Amino acid sequence: MTLSRRDLLIGTAGIAAGAQLLGASPALAQAAAPSYKPEAGATLRVLRWTPFVKGDEDSWLANTKKFTEATGVEVRVDKESWEDIRPKAAVAANVGAGPDVMLVWFDDPFQYPDKLLDVTDIATSFASRYGGYYPGLEGYAKKDDKFIALPLAAIGNGILYRESLLQQAGFSKFPEKTDEFLEMCKVLKAKSKPAGFAMGKAVGDGNNFAHWIVWSHGGKMVDESGKVVINSPETIKALQYARELYQTFIPGTESWLDINNNRVFLSGDISVTANGVSLYYSAKNDPKMADIAKDIRSTVLPTGPVGQPVELHQTTSAVIFRYSKFPNAARAYLQFMLDKPQMDAWISGSSAYCCPPLKGMIDNPIWSADPVNEPYKRASSTLRPNGYAGPLGYASAATMADYVMVDMVAEAASGQRTPEEAAKRAEQRANRYYRV
Amino acid sequence: MTETTLARADALSAQPSPSLMQSKGMIGLLFMLPAAIFLLAFLTYPLGLGVWLGFTDTRIGRTGVFVGLENYQSLWDDSLFWLSVFNTILYTVAASVLKFALGLWLALLLNEHLPFKAFIRAIVLLPWVVPTVLSAIAFWWIYDAQFSIISWTLIKLGVIQTPINFLGDTTNARITVILTNVWRGIPFVAITLLAGLQTISPSLHEAATLDGATSWQRFRFITLPMLSPLIAVVMTFSVLFTFTDFQLIYVLTRGGPLNATHLMATLSFQRAIPGGQLAEGAAIAIAMVPFLLAAILFSYFGLQRRRWQQGGTDE
Numbered sequence: 008m009t010l011s012r013r014d015l016l017i018g019t020a021g022i023a024a025g026a027q028l029l030g031a032s033p034a035l036a037q038a039a040a041p042s043y044k045p046e047a048g049a050t051l052r053v054l055r056w057t058p059f060v061k062g063d064e065d066s067w068l069a070n071t072k073k074f075t076e077a078t079g080v081e082v083r084v085d086k087e088s089w090e091d092i093r094p095k096a097a098v099a100a101n102v103g104a105g106p107d108v109m110l111v112w113f114d115d116p117f118q119y120p121d122k123l124l125d126v127t128d129i130a131t132s133f134a135s136r137y138g139g140y141y142p143g144l145e146g147y148a149k150k151d152d153k154f155i156a157l158p159l160a161a162i163g164n165g166i167l168y169r170e171s172l173l174q175q176a177g178f179s180k181f182p183e184k185t186d187e188f189l190e191m192c193k194v195l196k197a198k199s200k201p202a203g204f205a206m207g208k209a210v211g212d213g214n215n216f217a218h219w220i221v222w223s224h225g226g227k228m229v230d231e232s233g234k235v236v237i238n239s240p241e242t243i244k245a246l247q248y249a250r251e252l253y254q255t256f257i258p259g260t261e262s263w264l265d266i267n268n269n270r271v272f273l274s275g276d277i278s279v280t281a282n283g284v285s286l287y288y289s290a291k292n293d294p295k296m297a298d299i300a301k302d303i304r305s306t307v308l309p310t311g312p313v314g315q316p317v318e319l320h321q322t323t324s325a326v327i328f329r330y331s332k333f334p335n336a337a338r339a340y341l342q343f344m345l346d347k348p349q350m351d352a353w354i355s356g357s358s359a360y361c362c363p364p365l366k367g368m369i370d371n372p373i374w375s376a377d378p379v380n381e382p383y384k385r386a387s388s389t390l391r392p393n394g395y396a397g398p399l400g401y402a403s404a405a406t407m408a409d410y411v412m413v414d415m416v417a418e419a420a421s422g423q424r425t426p427e428e429a430a431k432r433a434e435q436r437a438n439r440y441y442r443v
Numbered sequence: 444m445t446e447t448t449l450a451r452a453d454a455l456s457a458q459p460s461p462s463l464m465q466s467k468g469m470i471g472l473l474f475m476l477p478a479a480i481f482l483l484a485f486l487t488y489p490l491g492l493g494v495w496l497g498f499t500d501t502r503i504g505r506t507g508v509f510v511g512l513e514n515y516q517s518l519w520d521d522s523l524f525w526l527s528v529f530n531t532i533l534y535t536v537a538a539s540v541l542k543f544a545l546g547l548w549l550a551l552l553l554n555e556h557l558p559f560k561a562f563i564r565a566i567v568l569l570p571w572v573v574p575t576v577l578s579a580i581a582f583w584w585i586y587d588a589q590f591s592i593i594s595w596t597l598i599k600l601g602v603i604q605t606p607i608n609f610l611g612d613t614t615n616a617r618i619t620v621i622l623t624n625v626w627r628g629i630p631f632v633a634i635t636l637l638a639g640l641q642t643i644s645p646s647l648h649e650a651a652t653l654d655g656a657t658s659w660q661r662f663r664f665i666t667l668p669m670l671s672p673l674i675a676v677v678m679t680f681s682v683l684f685t686f687t688d689f690q691l692i693y694v695l696t697r698g699g700p701l702n703a704t705h706l707m708a709t710l711s712f713q714r715a716i717p718g719g720q721l722a723e724g725a726a727i728a729i730a731m732v733p734f735l736l737a738a739i740l741f742s743y744f745g746l747q748r749r750r751w752q753q754g755g756t757d758e
């Protein structure tokens with residue numbers, strides 16, 4: 008079980024004290040860690056995305072084993088390619104059968120909120136014990152006042168660059184502002200190797216790049232009420248910037264899918280790209296690429312006119328389906344897996360690929376284990392939900408799945424449409440989902 | 444021998460048994476039942492479900508309600524949908540014409556007396572036999588923006604300076620996916636037409652040669668008319684396969700760059716599964732049906748011109 012008897016006593020004492028002092032305040036009651044006793048004979052099926060780094064899987068399974076040893080609950084962990092998680096989860100929710108617990112992406116929980124078990128008590132107890140959730144990740148898990156999912160991690164996206172190639176162009180450090188970044192890319196193209204960012208139908212990299220371009224200039228798809236406001240002067244500015252930036256890229260980025268930038272970066276044909284830290288580790292773990300690995304540096308994507316770094320990243324949350332026959336076992340499992348000792352091990356095991364959702368868990372030796380890891384530590388704090396600034400739901404998911412943002416940026420950047428036309432088209436397309 | 448046969452025939456005609464007739468019909472029905480169930484379960488039901496979904500607002504994770512033509516109205520105003528219709532038609536027409544011309548040519552070549560005939564015919568079938576996803580992944584590398592072997596060779600030969608942007612430029616990408624589809628589809632056309640060619644009696648050609656017909660005349664007035672029923676069938680299938688192509692595009696471009704290669708099938712998938720809008724995806728898929736029906740009708744009434752085959756004129 009997740010809690011020792013002592014924790015339980017402290018928790019109960021807290022509730023009792025709270026009840027005495029304040030008259031049974033629910034907020035205080037929630038602050039104490041809830042305890043769940045798995046049902047007799049419970050077994051669990053967990054479906055997660057196929058890990059990107061080996062250590063992630065090893066430590067997740069090791070933690071799961073510990074849970075089984077402590078509670079006797081057998082847990083079967085299945086995995087599925089990350090792009091198949093969304094339809095699988097939706098079908099499981101719809102049909103009412105399948106895994107008990109699932110690790111899902113982005114705004115998936117908002118597609119079927121009423122099919123998910125309320126996990127508010129677990130989330131609030133974590134939040135009160137570990138300094139609260141980062142707002143972006145919380146946004147992906149909290150609907151109105153209720154947590155329908157437990158934030159698990161941000162999969163950080165960051166700039167990876169080749170120090171020697173920057174030096175060749177006369178840059179000793181990576182620019183922090185978007186305008187300086189553009190100037191550097193121009194020089195890189197002229198004097199060294201160009202930059203390259205995915206602008207094709209790349210689910211991860213394409214969306215990360217496009218959202219960063221637009222958000223960093225103050226553009227956004229919808230306002231707080233869910234009204235489409237993408238066709239704004241800020242977006243136009245962002246697209247003009249994208250057009251200029253694109254001209255400094257290596258040719259062919261419109262066709263890049265998620266893997267292309269990795270290949271080109273490792274072949275040494277580009278000096279700068281954006282990716283998860285896994286790209287660095289694929290060089291580091293390959294003896295033949297030792298020279299390139301030593302030369303790789305990382306940083307966060309440059310800050311634009313909005314004055315603060317804002318990025319999409321990837322977000323994963325854990326959900327429990329209502330149809331689960333063993334809801335308490337599932338709760339106990341997540342409460343155990345997402346608690347600090349297990350999370351610390353998992354975050355370390357994931358080699359900086361996963362960034363924790365709770366502020367109190369951010370200090371982990373992994374971030375200083377390698378200088379390249381450090382910028383990925385900031386993923387959770389710079390993260391914004393994909394439906395920013397509006398409510399999450401089917402419209403936000405459909406708009407992203409239809410590549411509205413990616414297409415808009417690519418259309419304007421490649422010169423296929425003027426920034427004004429591209430923004431107008433994106434507005435029309437988004438309105439089909441957000442229904443004016 | 445003859446007597447017994449006659450006797451049997453007499454016996455049959457003398458005693459027509461109604462109960463036998465009935466049970467024959469029953470047996471016939473029984474024999475057809477498995478096929479009928481099969482068709483109902485795997486053809487009629489999914490198709491019917493698709494049509495129904497197109498009239499609802501079903502999303503993955505939520506059963507929908509009937510909304511009439513709302514999905515189609517919304518698609519009517521969707522520029523991306525119309526772009527995909529245009530792409531699909533362009534893809535189908537261009538690829539089918541090329542596949543037909545090259546396939547027929549290849550069939551004629553293979554019909555000649557070649558050494559290692561069986562071996563060559565087996566080789567020719569390979570593109571069709573290899574799973575599309577596998578060959579598409581190979582092509583993905585061949586067309587890579589940076590590591591393309593074609594670009595590499597041409598650069599080494601000094602023909603070009605920078606790599607060809609196969610899949611990044613909208614026009615290039617369209618040409619590239621069409622040619623890849625042609626590569627994959629030729630064997631089907633060629634081998635089927637080859638089978639047809641072999642049924643044409645050599646005596647017809649001999650007779651025509653004796654009459655002084657040139658090889659073009661023999662092709663035009665013997666081979667082509669004899670082959671045309673088969674051409675109609677082969678091209679119907681070829682058009683259907685091409686129109687509904689998905690795997691090739693999904694591996695090579697996912698519909699990019701800038702949606703220039705998005706076909707109706709890939710758009711339908713993008714909206715229905717990753718986008719979660721089953722109803723709209725179904726509506727796009729159903730919107731393919733009229734085009735497919737038109738293609739089938741065209742090939743049946745346009746290509747199977749019987750009078751022409753029998754030496755008459757068209758109308």
